[in-house]
């Protein structure tokens with residue numbers, strides 16, 4: 001047996017008291033009102049209902065209900081023609097899923113939460129579903145909340161309105177519900193739990209009907225008061241656990257945190273199901289295509305416009321802008337479909353989103369966005385955060401750190417905006433994103449978003465300052481939250497700020513940016529671009545420009561020598577030829593693809609020292625009688641070799657020492673084998689290998705030197721390949737052997753010692769490997785000589801290849 005259809009398309013308002021009244025949608029009292037039902041006529045006379053001229057006895061209770069309920073909250077109320085409904089053939093799959101779920105006679109869940117961002121189309125789905133269920137005789141009742149509405153904006157009449165519809169929709173519930181109210185008329189003003197229990201649960205319990213009855217509640221977030229929203233859900237939950245078979249509740253709302261928390265994941269175990277109103281680009285396309293062709297067909301000015309109108313690429317762009325949600329699509333159709341204007345002109349206005357003319361194509365959309373933004377708490381904090389999200393893709397944690405907020409504050413600030421933004425929780429690293437591309441256009445246009453506009457110069461300068469201050473460092477604390485995207489975007493963002501008085505407030509943080517950001521974090525062309533930008537800014541002081549010229553020079557050296565990349569001739573660094581600079585140059589050649597930041601650490605230089613060494617032409621150098629610098633290049637190789645041997649030994653000690661808290665070397669090796677080692681330690685290991693390679697070339701290029709000979713004895717050749725992979729170890733042994741052989745008194749006892757200590761596998765030095773080692777060495781020497789040429793240095797700095 002199916003639910004009896006008694007109020008086919010019933011519409012009306014609070015009925016009259018006593019005498020005879022009509023459901024009239026406007027609350028007429030007494031006398032005879034005008035029937036407002038679409039398909040049926042309801043009158044109340046002497047306590048009996050007359051519906052379509054048929055008497056319903058024992059109706060006093062229903063009459064009382066009739067006077068209190070919010071008939072305008074029902075799906076097909078008088079003015080429901082204005083309310084959203086699904087365009088034919090859209091959301092078909094979703095509607096079928098919902099209908100199937102509601103009709104399942106062995107359900108896993110009895111409550112379904114339909115959620116989605118503002119304008120996703122929830123109400124349209126709910127209204128269309130209500131109509132379908134009603135036609136199938138399966139609708140128990142529905143209530144469509146509407147923010148700020150006198151009766152639909154609160155829950156005072158929610159359960160009485162549903163009970164009233166149940167009585168009308170399910171024949172066998174009429175009498176029991178009527179009796180409850182007749183016996184206790186005060187029930188209409190009792191608590192939600194009592195109303196649910198007495199008016200819905202008990203009558204349904206006694207009901208022999210076994211097909212599920214569906215109750216729809218739309219726009220819960222529009223019901224006044226978070227507390228009330230929670231209470232409604234608790235009341236439903238209790239009721240549905242009492243009636244697992246009979247009643248199904250579908251509740252639709254935006255994913256506001258207060259409501260989301262009532263439906264935590266995982267859902268099935270808890271008797272409810274979450275159902276996301278997902279984007280549907282296909283449905284939006286179908287809707288737009290059909291609406292445009294209707295306008296094309298019907299509008300008097302469109303006869304000469306060729307079909308298809310608009311062209312497919314324009315339609316595609318509009319679909320893209322909708323983000324797969326209907327709000328944008330339906331808003332522009334409303335705007336274009338106006339008898340008083342040419343649709344082609346209106347479409348052109350839509351395409352030109354920057355338009356701020358008095359008439360906006362997005363009036364309805366803007367109102368929606370404004371309402372949501374204005375009702376958000378902590379508004380003064382919202383705009384800067386939105387500005388950051390628009391310009392840099394960020395997650396909430398990154399925003400907390402950027403704005404120096406306590407962890408979790410960003411999520412709290414954005415709590416009121418979940419219908420516009422997807423805000424992953426604080427423990428996730430997913431970026432905050434916008435549900436609608438149209439919201440971005442809105443925020444970008446001051447004429448539309450007014451105080452919330454993120455593209456005002458003032459807001460952009462503020463954001464630039466905050467971001468630059470984060471780069472003042474220390475680098476170790478801030479690098480982690482600067483995503484790749486952020487790094488690339490930052491410089492575009494700075495460049496987009498034209499010279500002005502406001503820009504001067506950015507100059508101090510630009511001068512204080514930690515060079516680690518410049519040489520490690522940011523793209524390599526950042527110094528050049530910042531320099532160009534600074535040079536356009538009249539208030540930029542000379543020393544700031546010089547600082548960035550130096551960064552540019554250092555970056556060029558790194559690029560040209562370290563990375564073997566071409567550098568434009570005008571940017572070629574002018575090498576001051578100081579001994580310090582020579583050390584840096586040697587390091588760049590010996591350790592290819594190693595940045596200045598790593599070399600700085602290896603050479604124990606501060607950034608200012610490195611800058612002076614590379615860029616200060618006054619770094620003094622001894623010169624011969626022709627004014628040429630006296631640079632003993634091979635001695636410089638020796639000095640660098642000694643420095644790196646010390647570095648290697650220090651690393652070795654550090655790795656054993658308390659910094660890494662390894663009980664012993666063996667414990668550390670064991671951890672490496674089990675891959676439990678953390679990233680830092682692995683990096684150390686790689687660094688040690690690189691050092692071993694570098695030292696092998698440096699030693700071979702050094703002049704005979706007893707100190708160096710002595711230092712080499714301090715390098716332990718260990719059996720377990722920790723810092724010395726077999727290849728880096730054989731390279732070290734090979735080149736050191738060559739050097740030892742070349743000494744005036746060849747001294748091969750060190751190699752004999754290493755071999756003995758290690759029970760050294762002679763295969764390591766097989767013919768193929770020896771060849772490779774020689775090739776590598778020749779490459780390095782060649783590279784050194786080419787560098788001398790590329791930098792226009794004195795040719796006596798070149799090295800012979802033996």
Ligand SMILES: Nc1ncnc2c1ncn2[C@@H]1O[C@H](COP(=O)(O)OP(=O)(O)OP(=O)(O)O)[C@@H](O)[C@H]1O
Nearest residue numbers: 084086087090118119120121122123124326327330
């Ligand atoms: N399937 C559809 N076919 C045609 N128009 C639709 C469809 N779904 C939604 N719309 C239109 O999109 C707009 C927004 O829809 P709706 O009000 O249902 O969204 P909502 O998710 O309930 O939004 P809110 O959370 O703001 O209440 C309305 O103008 C509606 O007419």
